[in-house]
Amino acid sequence: MAVITDDLALPPRRFSLATAIRRNPTITFGAVLLTALIVVAIFAPYIAYSDPFKIAPVNRLRPPSERWWFGTDQFGRDVFSRTVYGARVSLFVGLTVAAFSSLLGLALGLLCGYFRRVDGIVMRVMDGLMAIPSILLAIALITLTRPGLGIVIVAIIIPEVPRIVRVVRAVVLSIRSQPYIESAIAGGTKNAKLLMRHVLPNALAPLIVQSTYVCASAMLIEAGLSFLGAGVPPEVPSWGNIIAQGRTFFQIAPWTILIPGTFLAITVLAVNLLGDGLRDRLDPRLARRL
Amino acid sequence: MTAYIVRRLFATLPVMAVVAVFVFFLIRFAPGDPAAIIAGEDATAEAIAQVRAKLGLDRPFMEQFFIWILQMLQGDLGVSIFSNLPVSRLIVQRVEPTVALTLSTLFVAVALAIPIGVVAAWKARRLVDRLVMGFAVLGFAMPVFVLAYILIYFFAVQWQLLPVQGYRPIAEGFWPFVESLILPSVALGVTYMALIARITRASMLEVLAQDYIRTANAKGLATDRVLLLHALKNAAVPIVTVIGIGIALLISGVVITETVFNIPGLGRLTVDAVLKRDYPVVQGLILVFAAAKVLVNLIIDISYAFLDPRIRY
Numbered sequence: 001m002a003v004i005t006d007d008l009a010l011p012p013r014r015f016s017l018a019t020a021i022r023r024n025p026t027i028t029f030g031a032v033l034l035t036a037l038i039v040v041a042i043f044a045p046y047i048a049y050s051d052p053f054k055i056a057p058v059n060r061l062r063p064p065s066e067r068w069w070f071g072t073d074q075f076g077r078d079v080f081s082r083t084v085y086g087a088r089v090s091l092f093v094g095l096t097v098a099a100f101s102s103l104l105g106l107a108l109g110l111l112c113g114y115f116r117r118v119d120g121i122v123m124r125v126m127d128g129l130m131a132i133p134s135i136l137l138a139i140a141l142i143t144l145t146r147p148g149l150g151i152v153i154v155a156i157i158i159p160e161v162p163r164i165v166r167v168v169r170a171v172v173l174s175i176r177s178q179p180y181i182e183s184a185i186a187g188g189t190k191n192a193k194l195l196m197r198h199v200l201p202n203a204l205a206p207l208i209v210q211s212t213y214v215c216a217s218a219m220l221i222e223a224g225l226s227f228l229g230a231g232v233p234p235e236v237p238s239w240g241n242i243i244a245q246g247r248t249f250f251q252i253a254p255w256t257i258l259i260p261g262t263f264l265a266i267t268v269l270a271v272n273l274l275g276d277g278l279r280d281r282l283d284p285r286l287a288r289r290l
Numbered sequence: 291m292t293a294y295i296v297r298r299l300f301a302t303l304p305v306m307a308v309v310a311v312f313v314f315f316l317i318r319f320a321p322g323d324p325a326a327i328i329a330g331e332d333a334t335a336e337a338i339a340q341v342r343a344k345l346g347l348d349r350p351f352m353e354q355f356f357i358w359i360l361q362m363l364q365g366d367l368g369v370s371i372f373s374n375l376p377v378s379r380l381i382v383q384r385v386e387p388t389v390a391l392t393l394s395t396l397f398v399a400v401a402l403a404i405p406i407g408v409v410a411a412w413k414a415r416r417l418v419d420r421l422v423m424g425f426a427v428l429g430f431a432m433p434v435f436v437l438a439y440i441l442i443y444f445f446a447v448q449w450q451l452l453p454v455q456g457y458r459p460i461a462e463g464f465w466p467f468v469e470s471l472i473l474p475s476v477a478l479g480v481t482y483m484a485l486i487a488r489i490t491r492a493s494m495l496e497v498l499a500q501d502y503i504r505t506a507n508a509k510g511l512a513t514d515r516v517l518l519l520h521a522l523k524n525a526a527v528p529i530v531t532v533i534g535i536g537i538a539l540l541i542s543g544v545v546i547t548e549t550v551f552n553i554p555g556l557g558r559l560t561v562d563a564v565l566k567r568d569y570p571v572v573q574g575l576i577l578v579f580a581a582a583k584v585l586v587n588l589i590i591d592i593s594y595a596f597l598d599p600r601i602r603y
Contacts, residue, residue: 128307128308130538131309132309132312132580132583133579134538135545140572140573143563143567145321145324216430224433228549229561230564243439250439250442258439258440258443261439264436272431
């Protein structure tokens with residue numbers, strides 16, 4: 001007994017950044033990469049050394065050089081500046097979609113897991129939505145509306161929500177049967193308080209992990225949609241659009257595709273690594289299974 | 291067994307019903323006037339009215355709904371706004387390349403990913419394992435079209451080993467057919483392969499920690515027998531599940547891959563329809579793709595019963 005009390009009496013260890021980094025190399029690497037990309041996106045006007053929209057036919061299809069770091073496209077536009085601005089679109093879409101689908105998915109997931117009567121109907125709808133490949137669902141919505149960043153975001157949110165709902169619902173269902181919930185109910189705790197106090201905190205970790213994957217997937221879908229010509233309007237320098245416009249001249253100017261493509265892959269990689277690291281840290285049971 | 295299959299079969303009906311209803315409501319509740327958008331930027335009021343009539347949007351709501359349901363049950367997916375051809379016919383014409391691409395990708399991915407995953411689990415925490423996991427992480431982050439262009443750049447443009455683009459039907463000879471599918475299948479398959487390899491490794495690791503594996507090793511069975519017969523067989527359920535989940539990835543990827551490689555399949559049909567805002571075609575394709583996905587899930591569910599006799603829902 002004495003040993004145990006001694007153990008508990010130990011002062012809490014001071015938080016040390018160095019230890020945290022050493023223990024979570026994946027999170028650190030992902031977070032640093034992502035932060036760097038976010039900085040690039042925010043300060044795009046200062047980092048890009050020239051106007052990403054400026055057309056200069058004299059300089060068309062120049063290979064990467066000291067003057068044009070990433071070369072130029074078929075209109076003589078500077079690929080470096082366009083790629084830097086493209087980070088804004090990708091990250092904005094990724095983060096917005098992750099935020100909104102998490103909120104929506106969390107609300108629906110709590111509702112489904114907790115109020116069994118809603119569950120049947122909502123989950124059938126979610127199953128149906130999940131049967132439609134996400135890029136097609138987005139395409140269908142985009143066919144029916146005027147092109148714009150807003151509609152692209154909505155079109156990506158709809159197919160991503162069911163993924164969050166499922167995760168949150170599963171957590172809620174497993175918590176519901178726990179004795180402490182029963183005793184809280186017996187003690188007369190109101191539903192709202194029960195959800196906020198006892199259920200929500202448990203659902204948070206898997207929710208955060210899942211939303212990083214949603215963020216990565218949203219960036220890939222946005223780029224895919226732009227690439228197909230069904231994404232953000234063509235004049236917006238998004239990575240997908242830069243790649244789509246480089247297609248015709250790919251064989252003579254591969255840099256117009258490969259460079260923004262690499263940036264897209266690195267960004268998605270950073271978010272995925274952050275997600276993997278957080279999963280290992282926050283949800284060890286799931287981590288062991290993957 | 292039969293009862294289980296029949297029950298699973300019936301369970302697909304509500305899913306397809308939701309998809310159908312969703313597609314029906316999408317055009318009716320889309321913001322703005324879809325008919326005006328489909329008709330184009332500077333369409334006259336008359337042209338817009340024509341499109342509206344063609345889509346049946348001018349009729350009472352409930353009537354539209356019942357007509358839509360009846361048509362669907364008869365396999366009638368409507369008529370293309372631009373070509374005036376039945377959507378079902380357009381789809382049937384384009385099925386072959388997509389099925390060929392999907393199957394060859396499935397084959398390439400599964401044939402490579404499972405051995406990779408098994409070896410990674412066997413040599414856990416060694417160099418091979420780290421390389422496999424590294425590949426898996428990269429595979430997840432790689433956009434299909436970026437990888438496709440990298441492959442084209444090296445294999446078709448620089449080294450000229452394979453065709454840059456295009457599709458050759460199997461009727462034109464087996465080798466040209468295979469040749470035209472290699473790069474698209476690899477480009478489309480890498481993410482899928484990463485997913486399967488990762489799950490194979492995880493599932494194998496779990497099984498390899500079991501007592502009966504230690505017993506099998508202790509009684510002197512050859513490693514390959516233990517890995518394949520004892521371990522892989524018991525690790526199969528999660529692997530099969532993820533192969534099923536991955537079909538969704540493949541279907542989304544098909545749309546992009548067919549565009550990059552200029553393959554005249556369902557994916558190209560989708561993109562062409564979107565660019566022309568031919569909604570009846572898009573809607574028909576969604577139903578077909580969703581049905582394909584539901585069908586794959588059904589097959590996966592049924593295969594569980596064979597893989598693991600304990601599974602009965």
